Amino acid sequence: MKIGNTELRHGLFLAPMAGFSDRAMRCVCHGLGAEYSVTEMISAKAVTFGDKKTFLLARIKEDEGPVGLQIFGSEPDVMGRAAEILSTREWGDGYVSPTAIDINMGCPVNKIFSNGEGSALMRDPELIYRIVRSVKDNTSLPVTVKHRTGISEGAVNAVECALAAEAGGAELITVHGRTRVQMYSGEVDRETIRKVKQSVHIPVIANGDILCADDAISMLQYTGADGIAIGRGAVGNPFIFKEISAALSGAEYTPPTLGEKVRTALVQLKLSIEDKGERVAIPEARKQIALYLRSFKGAAAIRAEINRSTKYVEIERILTEALKEND
Numbered sequence: 001m002k003i004g005n006t007e008l009r010h011g012l013f014l015a016p017m018a019g020f021s022d023r024a025m026r027c028v029c030h031g032l033g034a035e036y037s038v039t040e041m042i043s044a045k046a047v048t049f050g051d052k053k054t055f056l057l058a059r060i061k062e063d064e065g066p067v068g069l070q071i072f073g074s075e076p077d078v079m080g081r082a083a084e085i086l087s088t089r090e091w092g093d094g095y096v097s098p099t100a101i102d103i104n105m106g107c108p109v110n111k112i113f114s115n116g117e118g119s120a121l122m123r124d125p126e127l128i129y130r131i132v133r134s135v136k137d138n139t140s141l142p143v144t145v146k147h148r149t150g151i152s153e154g155a156v157n158a159v160e161c162a163l164a165a166e167a168g169g170a171e172l173i174t175v176h177g178r179t180r181v182q183m184y185s186g187e188v189d190r191e192t193i194r195k196v197k198q199s200v201h202i203p204v205i206a207n208g209d210i211l212c213a214d215d216a217i218s219m220l221q222y223t224g225a226d227g228i229a230i231g232r233g234a235v236g237n238p239f240i241f242k243e244i245s246a247a248l249s250g251a252e253y254t255p256p257t258l259g260e261k262v263r264t265a266l267v268q269l270k271l272s273i274e275d276k277g278e279r280v281a282i283p284e285a286r287k288q289i290a291l292y293l294r295s296f297k298g299a300a301a302i303r304a305e306i307n308r309s310t311k312y313v314e315i316e317r318i319l320t321e322a323l324k325e326n327d
Helices: 023-031 044-048 052-058 076-088 118-123 125-137 158-168 190-199 213-223 240-249 258-276 278-292 299-307 312-326
Strands: 012-014 036-038 067-072 100-105 143-147 172-176 204-207 227-230
Touching (some): 023 036, 023 258, 044 052, 044 067, 044 076, 067 076, 076 100, 076 125, 100 118, 100 125, 100 158, 118 125, 118 143, 118 158, 125 143, 125 158, 143 158, 158 172, 158 190, 190 204, 190 213, 204 213, 213 227, 213 240, 227 240, 258 278, 258 312, 278 299, 278 312
Parallel strands (some): 012 036, 036 067, 067 100, 100 143, 143 172, 204 227
16 A cells, blocks of 8 residues: 555554654654554644644654644635645754645544534535645645544445545545544444445545454454554554554564563653653653553552653653562
């Protein structure tokens, strides 16, 4: 499978997640087998206004691997202008342009939905067509789309939305197998993902409740999808990409040791501090570090201590001591 000129062997994606899929997480996941990742979503309107914080979120370092840049909005002209800016901007030494522009049509949160953005776009497939067409007309990069199965159980229209996106020029579609009403709970609708795959002529990536290699293989076999996107299943467990890659290659997989989990958590924290500084990075990282510790004895006490920490050296000490106690 390809995105533009980028060849992907298994189609293993790190899905975009606000507050999670920052550069630190993307780097760690790429190092453990993710073949492609997508940034946290950024506002197209903020891009056109030249918002500095938005451009910080949009930066992609050259050592990350292939990365799509996700934008959200509801106005075709604004989305097109943002795509033009993001794909032609000079990012400076060490930074690169994105591999593709991804359009968010799946975010379910009220703040986005009530503004007619994210998954609200699925109410109007004709608008989906116009947005994709506008983005396509304003960038030389591949254009991709991520949407859900529909707004609600009674309004499942993923096939219609996918066909509209394909007609507009999308080169790949990721389908999260839940409706907007489901948010992130309830059963994943694999049947609708399969119907989307059978209806379009571009690659389809399946997303939703992939927590291990067996989940990935089952999803691929049932839906016929070209790849899978892993979101929450990779938070605190970036090793899932290595596990799935091994399964798809017929290779042996050895689960990470507690030491590997600690070292990886600290690498991710360091990368985040490089970008954001300790004051911002450490509070953001606590929820991910907690998930790295799921198999540790005394995890609750370790988490409590980390939640009181404000310095990297403190967290390093806590994790090093926890590792010794778990040997």
